[in-house]
Amino acid sequence: MKLLTILEVLSLPCLISAATLTKVSNYGGTASKAEMWAYKPDNVKPNPALVVVIHSCQSSASSYFNNAKIPWKKGSDLGGYITVWPSSPNSGTCWDVSSSKSLKRDGGGDSTAIANMIKYAIPQYSVNASRVYVTGGSSGAMMGNVLAATYPDLIKAVSVYSGVAAGCFVGAGVAQWNNACSGGTSTKSQAQWAKVAQDMYPGYNGPRPKMQIWHGSADGTIAPQNYQEELKQWTGIFNVSMTATSSKTNTPESSYTTSDYGPNVEGIYGTGVGHSVPSHLKESEAWFSLP
Ligand SMILES: *[C@@H]1O[C@H](CO)[C@@H](O)[C@H](O)[C@H]1NC(C)=O
Numbered sequence: 001m002k003l004l005t006i007l008e009v010l011s012l013p014c015l016i017s018a019a020t021l022t023k024v025s026n027y028g029g030t031a032s033k034a035e036m037w038a039y040k041p042d043n044v045k046p047n048p049a050l051v052v053v054i055h056s057c058q059s060s061a062s063s064y065f066n067n068a069k070i071p072w073k074k075g076s077d078l079g080g081y082i083t084v085w086p087s088s089p090n091s092g093t094c095w096d097v098s099s100s101k102s103l104k105r106d107g108g109g110d111s112t113a114i115a116n117m118i119k120y121a122i123p124q125y126s127v128n129a130s131r132v133y134v135t136g137g138s139s140g141a142m143m144g145n146v147l148a149a150t151y152p153d154l155i156k157a158v159s160v161y162s163g164v165a166a167g168c169f170v171g172a173g174v175a176q177w178n179n180a181c182s183g184g185t186s187t188k189s190q191a192q193w194a195k196v197a198q199d200m201y202p203g204y205n206g207p208r209p210k211m212q213i214w215h216g217s218a219d220g221t222i223a224p225q226n227y228q229e230e231l232k233q234w235t236g237i238f239n240v241s242m243t244a245t246s247s248k249t250n251t252p253e254s255s256y257t258t259s260d261y262g263p264n265v266e267g268i269y270g271t272g273v274g275h276s277v278p279s280h281l282k283e284s285e286a287w288f289s290l291p
């Protein structure tokens, strides 16, 4: 057995990891009081990608970061990309996916705050602006849909777990619960959902993020019908049929079905899977062309 040299020992990342989740106090803008937390791994690549990881209700940036089921710290360490972890300012820490402020580009709500975090992170960490990605679970997934509608120019791809279509949780105030939406009775046509998203950034005609949508058939919190409504919204946006171009059972694992609707919309449905679908790092990274 060969003895490790000092240099080899020093280069073992787990022994010398200095990287920590760090709060960024002045990321700019005057939008909601959402906090920005950032993680720059020790072995960050030149012109790294950025993944924005958005927590669920009753969570926070640091508890999501430290949650063993949330794999994005590991992804960041292994893949050498930056992760930004927004933290909700709202009571109960759900994201504001209901108010007119947040459901509008530059409306000054939580969506604008997260866009400001992205705009701050790009020069600060030398991020490749063409490689900005968003993921989240539950309320974080709802926000992922809202960001795709409000800031399509900033984001290349989105992978959301157990959320709802952008605009489905609409309400009278900030971070309102919407029983009709969570219960799966807020249904619309493809064209209607596409218009809801388009109206959040009127007149925009540029590229839009490709959408990977995960949901479980046994979701008792956010009814599985919301999977269909999200697919309608984004296939509507990309003007493609709701008939899948390819559908694979037992993919990426037993009891999940992966369906593609052209290159820009993918749905992954877990039969018997509840709320929220566990993060699948490998598949979300592949959707993001990471690492
Ligand atoms: C930025 O990302 C794009 C898309 O992946 C890539 O084509 C380009 O080479 C990258 N630029 C740098 C400076 O790494």
Ligand SMILES: *[C@@H]1O[C@H](CO)[C@@H](O)[C@H](O)[C@H]1NC(C)=O
Pocket: 239
């Ligand atoms: C949507 O696609 C159809 C063909 O599938 C085409 O006729 C129509 O012009 C497209 N609409 C837009 C807005 O691109």
